[in-house]
Amino acid sequence: MKRYFKDIWDSFYTIGIGMGVTFRHLFTKSVTIQYPDVKLELTDRARNRLYVNMDDCIGCDQCSKACPVNCITIETVKAVPPDDLGVTSTGNPKRLWVTKFDIDIAKCCYCALCVYPCPTECIKMTDVYEFSEFDRHNLLYNFSTMTPAEVENAAMKFEKWQADKAAAKKETTDKKKAAGEKPQPKKQETGDSNKNNPPDENKSES
Amino acid sequence: MVETLEQFLPHPLLALFIHAALPMVIVFPYVLFAVWLERKVSAHMQDRLGPMRTGGWHGWSQTIADMIKMIQKEDIVPSRSDKFLFKFAPFLAFMGSYAAFAVIPFSSEYIGAHLDVGAFYILAVTSIVTLSILMAGWASNNKWSLLGAMRTSAQIVSYEIPTVVAVLSVIVATGTLNLMTISEMQSGTIFNWLIFHSPFLFIAFVLYFISSLAEVNRTPFDLPESESELVGGFHTEYSGMRWGMFMLTEYADMFLVSLLGSVLFFGGWNSPFGDFMSGPIWGVFWMISKGMFFIFVMMWLRWTLPRLRVDQLMDVCWKYLIPFAFVNLVLVALWEMIF
Numbered sequence: 001m002k003r004y005f006k007d008i009w010d011s012f013y014t015i016g017i018g019m020g021v022t023f024r025h026l027f028t029k030s031v032t033i034q035y036p037d038v039k040l041e042l043t044d045r046a047r048n049r050l051y052v053n054m055d056d057c058i059g060c061d062q063c064s065k066a067c068p069v070n071c072i073t074i075e076t077v078k079a080v081p082p083d084d085l086g087v088t089s090t091g092n093p094k095r096l097w098v099t100k101f102d103i104d105i106a107k108c109c110y111c112a113l114c115v116y117p118c119p120t121e122c123i124k125m126t127d128v129y130e131f132s133e134f135d136r137h138n139l140l141y142n143f144s145t146m147t148p149a150e151v152e153n154a155a156m157k158f159e160k161w162q163a164d165k166a167a168a169k170k171e172t173t174d175k176k177k178a179a180g181e182k183p184q185p186k187k188q189e190t191g192d193s194n195k196n197n198p199p200d201e202n203k204s205e206s
Numbered sequence: 207m208v209e210t211l212e213q214f215l216p217h218p219l220l221a222l223f224i225h226a227a228l229p230m231v232i233v234f235p236y237v238l239f240a241v242w243l244e245r246k247v248s249a250h251m252q253d254r255l256g257p258m259r260t261g262g263w264h265g266w267s268q269t270i271a272d273m274i275k276m277i278q279k280e281d282i283v284p285s286r287s288d289k290f291l292f293k294f295a296p297f298l299a300f301m302g303s304y305a306a307f308a309v310i311p312f313s314s315e316y317i318g319a320h321l322d323v324g325a326f327y328i329l330a331v332t333s334i335v336t337l338s339i340l341m342a343g344w345a346s347n348n349k350w351s352l353l354g355a356m357r358t359s360a361q362i363v364s365y366e367i368p369t370v371v372a373v374l375s376v377i378v379a380t381g382t383l384n385l386m387t388i389s390e391m392q393s394g395t396i397f398n399w400l401i402f403h404s405p406f407l408f409i410a411f412v413l414y415f416i417s418s419l420a421e422v423n424r425t426p427f428d429l430p431e432s433e434s435e436l437v438g439g440f441h442t443e444y445s446g447m448r449w450g451m452f453m454l455t456e457y458a459d460m461f462l463v464s465l466l467g468s469v470l471f472f473g474g475w476n477s478p479f480g481d482f483m484s485g486p487i488w489g490v491f492w493m494i495s496k497g498m499f500f501i502f503v504m505m506w507l508r509w510t511l512p513r514l515r516v517d518q519l520m521d522v523c524w525k526y527l528i529p530f531a532f533v534n535l536v537l538v539a540l541w542e543m544i545f
Contacts, residue, residue, distance in 0.1 A: 008526065015510070015511065016506075019506060019507070019510050020508040020510065021505060021510070022251045022509055022510045025250070025251050025252070025253055026247070026250050026251050027250075028253055029253075030249070030250065030253045031253050031254070031255055032253075032254050032255040034255070034258060120421045181332070
């Protein structure tokens with residue numbers, strides 16, 4: 001009998017405690033983050049979308065070799081005198097035209113293995129993670145800043161230079177003037193539709 | 207009320223129809239609000255936010271959007287089900303629940319029907335909801351639905367006894383079954399409310415509240431639905447607006463027992479401050495706010511307590527509530543004799 005009333009008292013008492021807990025939580029700050037409006041700051045080493053700073057790229061192909069899923073495709077053409085591509089911000093001389101630098105971000109597994117071997121630290125992970133697309137092909141990012149015409153020009157010059165070198169080495173000084181103006185790498189190519197613009201470093205494409 | 211309406215309207219039948227549909231004007235917005243409130247209360251008790259987008263301010267129109275979605279949904283009837291019973295059950299459920307609103311005095315001027323047996327009528331007519339749940343569970347031709355429906359009937363048959371006895375304690379104290387008269391008897395200040403009439407009526411209220419939770423299948427007594435074990439129980443096979451009707455019935459039932467509780471114990475449409483803020487319009491306000499308070503307590507309990515097991519459910523009813531209710535009834539009667 002004593003047990004019976006104690007049970008009743010205990011049940012009311014524990015329900016009271018439980019209701020107190022839930023009532024307190026009614027007024028505690030919620031942990032929900034209203035995602036599109038509020039975003040959590042990512043950690044320093046968060047691995048998201050890749051970005052390549054083409055000004056610093058020397059076309060060494062090390063990132064492509066390091067990639068475990070082969071999502072980076074690099075093609076280069078040797079720059080011939082008198083074209084001087086200058087040096088990177090880290091002081092490495094640039095000796096190659098990077099005619100193609102494609103990253104298929106759809107294949108990318110965000111391992112960041114391509115980031116470490118880069119001698120000029122030009123390929124890096126950004127904190128951009130909102131880059132979904134309706135078409136998978138839009139996820140193939142072309143980072144190369146050269147237009148097809150410039151690529152052709154560079155390739156032509158390299159072939160010519162090789163042929164000339166094979167023919168006669170003493171004539172190179174004369175040929176240099178006839179080679180025409182040197183191509184200037186452009187930052188943005190607007191008229192070319194079969195080429196995606198490289199994404200901005202810190203901006204997501206919506 | 208009907209007489210007043212008849213003076214303005216061309217046909218007496220039209221006046222009757224409007225008179226009958228008036229609780230609907232309260233019940234429908236209330237259900238939309240209560241479903242939203244349930245989501246917000248549950249969310250905040252779990253440190254979440256709940257709906258925040260729809261409509262702008264804290265997702266206020268989420269239930270309106272849900273209702274539009276439900277109306278657009280396909281009306282699926284299982285091929286091996288009992289078609290007539292299956293289609294009819296949700297409507298019968300809401301009929302049973304809405305019929306009970308007829309005797310709830312929403313204000314000193316408005317009551318659907320002046321029945322002298324109002325309290326008895328409510329207890330009798332709400333049993334139709336049980337019947338419809340049993341109909342839905344049987345007609346679905348689904349073992350989970352049938353299990354849910356059988357649990358419902360077992361539960362409601364058991365819990366009707368303490369409910370009735372708790373209501374009977376009030377009847378012993380007031381000497382009438384007419385809910386309007388009971389409300390009028392409690393007019394004046396807060397101390398005239400029946401909950402303060404005697405300590406035994408307070409116990410009667412606690413008994414009434416617990417057993418009414420079971421009557422409307424709310425947690426911790428929500429075994430008929432038990433979404434985690436019976437995948438929704440009796441309404442597993444329902445979709446679209448038919449399912450919506452069951453949801454509507456559930457919330458309307460919650461409102462009904464809360465209103466009945468406030469009429470029987472908390473003064474109904476009476477203002478707690480005597481003449482201050484009292485009148486027919488304030489009556490509606492007090493009635494609905496008292497009802498909403500109990501609905502909040504029900505939600506609060508739902509997000510605090512886990513569901514009981516079937517044997518615990520029966521234990522609570524037969525070993526605790528029923529003995530207490532009967533002893534309490536005798537004590538209330540003795541109190542009335544002595545004082």
